[in-house]
Amino acid sequence: MVSTLVMIVLSVTVGAPADDWSVLPGHSQLKDPQSMMTNYLLGQIAEAQKRWREAYEKRTTVEEIRQHQEFLKREFLRRIGGLPERTPLNPQVVGRLQRKGYLVEKIIFESQPRHFVTAVLFLPDPAKYQPPYAAVLVPCGHSNESKGYKEYAAFAALCASNGLAALVFDPIDQGERHQWRNPDGKFTLWGTAGHNMIGVGSILLGRNTARFEIWDGIRAIDYLQSRPDIDPQKIGCSGISGGGTQTSYLMALDPRIKAAAPGCYICSLYGRLIRENGPQDAEQNIYGQLALGMDHADYCIMRAPAPTLLLAATRDFFNIEDTWMSFRLAKRVYGRLGYPERMDLAETDTEHGFTVQLREASVRFMLRWLLGRDEPVFEPADLDVPTAAELQCTPQGEVMLLDGARSVYDLNRDYAQELKIRRENLWKTTPLEKLLERVAEIAGVRPLEDLPRPDVTVCQTVNGETATLEKLIFRPEPGIELPALIFTPKDRQPKSGVIYIHEDGKATDAGKGGPIDELVQQRKLVLAVDLRGLGETQRTGQTYFRPEYHGPDGQDFYLAYHLGKSYVGMRAEDILVVARWLKEERLPAGVPLELVSVGYLNSSALHAAVRERDLFQHIHLVRPLISWDNVVQLGFSKNRLVNTVHGALEVYDLPDLVRVLGERVTIQDPRDAMGQEWSGHL
Template identity: 25%
Template sequence: MHCLAVGFCVAALSLLTASASFAADISRVLPPGEKPDDVRLKPLRTLNDKYHPWSPPESKEAWEKEAERIRRQILVSNGLWPLPEKTPLDAVIHGPVDRGDYTVEKVVFRSRPGVYVTGSLYRPKKTSTEKRPAVLCPHGHWLNGRFYDSPPKEAADLLKSGAESYLSGARCPLQAIEVQLARMGCVAFVFDTVGTADNLALPHREGFNDVQAELWLQNKMGLQTWNSIRALDFVESLPDVDPKRIGVTGASGGGTQTFILCAIDPRAAVAFPAVMVGTAMQGGCQCENASYMRQGINNVAIAALIAPRPLGMTGANDWTIDIETKGLPELKKIYALYGQEENVAAKCFPQFPHNYNEVSREVMFAWMAKHFGLGHVEVDQTDFWPLTREEMTVFDQTHPAPADWLDAERLRAEMAKESRELMASLEPKKEADVQRFLDVVGTAVDVMVGPRTEPAAIKVKAIGDTERGVQKLLISAGGRSVPAVVLEPTGTPKNETVLWIDGRGKSRLFDAGGKPISAVAKLLAGGYRVALVDVFLTGEFLAEGETAKYAVNANFPGYTYCYNAPLISQRARDIVLAHDALERFGTVGPVHLVGVEGAGPWTLLAQAQMRSPTSKTIVDLNRFRFQNITSADDPNVLPGALRYGDIQGLAALAAIGGKLTISGEGGGDWSVLLSASNSSKGSFELSNDVLRDETLLKALGIQ
């Protein structure tokens, strides 16, 4: 008797002594025409969903474990795992404008070779013997960004509605932020987002939207986030700034940058994202979305990473209108774990549309004053003399734009080169190198596949009878439901299982009479249990004649993959789930993987995450390479695959400490696989031939 799940066992009856032919549906778990009850068959999640829920963990220990996972998820999604080298800023500050009680200077610095950040630096005029607090001010999608000057009618309407008290603030709300901060005694730096004001070498929305950019994890979100990190470096380097009192505030897209920066960089002491944190729309621009970033989470979860540092927020009559009842309560629970509930607050002004108006700004000013320890300061805003565009623009005849500023094509080429150099530096040529390879590439793959299900959350349900040595199962976890057929061995049991994935579905592993195909029958005769599963959008997930369709935004795949796992990740995750279910509920012994007929890359990706040292993995790649993908709707699109070494990088991870057989390898450089296998005492076989039965059986010890 061989127990496969809690509460039931399967008799090891011989398949060969069963009736002459099995029922025509021996390969099916569910009745004909019925699909698995799987949440993934519902419409994909989008940024515009009315509700993006997130439930905080109940304990501090559980939260800090989840927080670390989310932080890594953000860094990987932004193409910042590991963080790039911080090259010299070579900042230039010039052109001071004196406004009586404050000054404004022009700033440009290099965030990375060929990329520059431009902005305006506000300083109090009053001298001080102590270092001052500072505030970074990323702006949102106001027309012309830092140069924004609202049309006369719009300014008049703001004054009439009570959103603004002074024409200067109504015209130039972005300048109003920095002016008041300087008047409060703070240094304030407002910097241009990519493609706005003086930062025009790259367009704001174009240039990084194709599938190749996804495969390299090159995106505007990551580029802008890196610019924000370097802006923090710049402000921290100023001699008059107290590095322990640096805050960040911005609204809309600037709010996104605020909570992203503060979530991943602990140097930011105080955060105030305006009209952006919430459970409805999550960010509408390419600069606010990146593959993997919000899978399983929302903006509230990301903002929670700021805890226990002070976090203030405002809402308006937009997607943040419910912040006080949806978002703030969850954040309060996280802050309560640290005994710091008073360090998080939100105030909604539903009478105003999407904004960073005077009413909202005053809440922010009071928040900064309180947490910077400024004592009682006057936060009532007064009129000011707005800077003209000419007074703000950084470049002139004396200070021309940098000659080495890269356009999108050249920048992407440089970023790809850096990724190749990263992988070359990580190649585990000796045993001491293996852990670093795992820390970088393994962590990235964990994000790319998705969190591995805790064993206690896996459920296995028996479907129908267990006659003729066949058990039909539904393996489920987290709303996923994977149909599986398990065949008991006909020879002396080895207490080992082969999990066989066929890209066309498990029905292809039976002949027209319902008998297992030759290779499967030989495995059974050799004493192996064989488990056949239909992973997502194969086999029983499809109606008769239906083809797999995964609706991906062709204009910017990041809009899809920011919220939904790629199809190849879904399939790899199902393989991992089936493996773990069989390993947990089956007879003690290893579970080996076989992937054929298009399932080779999925299976290799699954083993790259599991890195099971007891498993043998046998795959046919059919010469597959991620670099050859050209279409956003290709079922094997895996954002980041090229950044972390293409199929060879995955194979190296899969081979660490294990036994790997690859057929149809397609040539090319496999040195990283050789190094990983040798350094971790693993083994591998590599062939350019298609996977044949004899190769598969030999790899599993059957001659």
């Protein structure tokens, strides 16, 4: 048995099955190692929920509620990166349709300079309803047809047929507003895939995809209020799914929305949604919101006591029980403010979507609270609903084909250039130690003295001819296991110790003749470790966030993001914990320590090395990302989501950390954000 293990350990070739090097089977305390990070993060979210609920129960006075509303609004805006300055809308009415019982105007406006928004305004028949009209803003859900999708257009037509104007606009990456264009000219990203790709670069800038959607909605209200045929004091907002998300955000932040009806979205981030479905796409995850205490109910609470109706479907994947829970929590706050009747809920026994019953409920609600008309509304079977083709606003069906059009990627590039200039000045004028403390704070890397000493289990020891292999498990905190391999040269004091981390796990370079074997032959003691969520604890089967674009960690990444944590920072702390253990427990006094990192883990390696600058004598980075700025500049990236740190580019970029370490760093085969070889200057 031992001889077989020796053969496996010392003679295995590169590419051998990973289970030849496995540590956890038979030794792990985890029920499912591949779900380790999911369970760990959900446990922390459960603790955050307890704190949120305790604070909620204590806020009972009007003054306390008002203070909390303002606090949440400030934090909400800060965490999405604030909002742009208002610039001229330059609206154009590019077409008109005469329909049965109402009119349609096709509109293009600029929410930011040359950043075009396509919209259609459904107007009541002036022979039946006299202007100025109350108006309902209709953000669209994740249909690629967007404003032309039959359910959304039908809602607008129902509004107009009953005396309400309705402005339906295309969100980014939907309808006529696809933002990413391939070199071959094709628009290949839409909906959630497009929003998630925008999210990667936005995170690094301290922004969120939601920022752009929110601003488009705010500017759409500006447009409505600019029209003489619209009553600027009577604005409502209602949308479903992704449109329910936008409605929730807009109603929380823009007090001009007098009546709001978000649909098929409001449930609970503390509840079943992220436990059963996982976090949704980029704009539905606000940085640190669950650690802060900002759940779905809080979008209603932030606007209390303004009239709000939750539109819900019994068989929605946005769980109906959690919808009712959030409704009750919000309604209690409305009651504390003296207006319990202004918080309401309409449920229909259907699946996800803007079904006819929810369309009718929303129109009734808007008539009641915007016009004082409390009357039944039913959608006629012969409602005249335009097609998507009839509602097209641009000549070629894409805003990015208009002259001078600027995408969200362009807007992010502009901001990235501003931040680059600011960073250069910051690093020239700020003491280094102060800068590095800020770096550690942003990434979430504590000093080594504050990190716990891990429990360490030696699972197996195998003696070979030239080296000894040990299989270990590090447990730096409850719920986290880091399986590791230690290769110790026999009969010779090691010249140095090496922490070896690889994006594909500890076994990747462990075969005979491979990089780890070469280091051992140089009389170096090597500890190869699976940092959290890698190797044996890598989650599998996660598909929502398009693994081919964002890697296998998208939903776990966003669980951490909700808690204000970065994978870069958590893994940097793992490096520090195991490095200290190796230095204190296995290396003779005076023997130096090195760090070798392969792939996207180089960001964690750099953060660990600059956090404890005396710990590693040398840091060798293989295939490092050239910079976070490159992620923003390219726009399209591959497997960089887990490598992001929220707002990092406001203070530093990866080359700044390399410069801090100076000659102790060697770089091999640098890569751009697409994983392509880079031959330029770092």
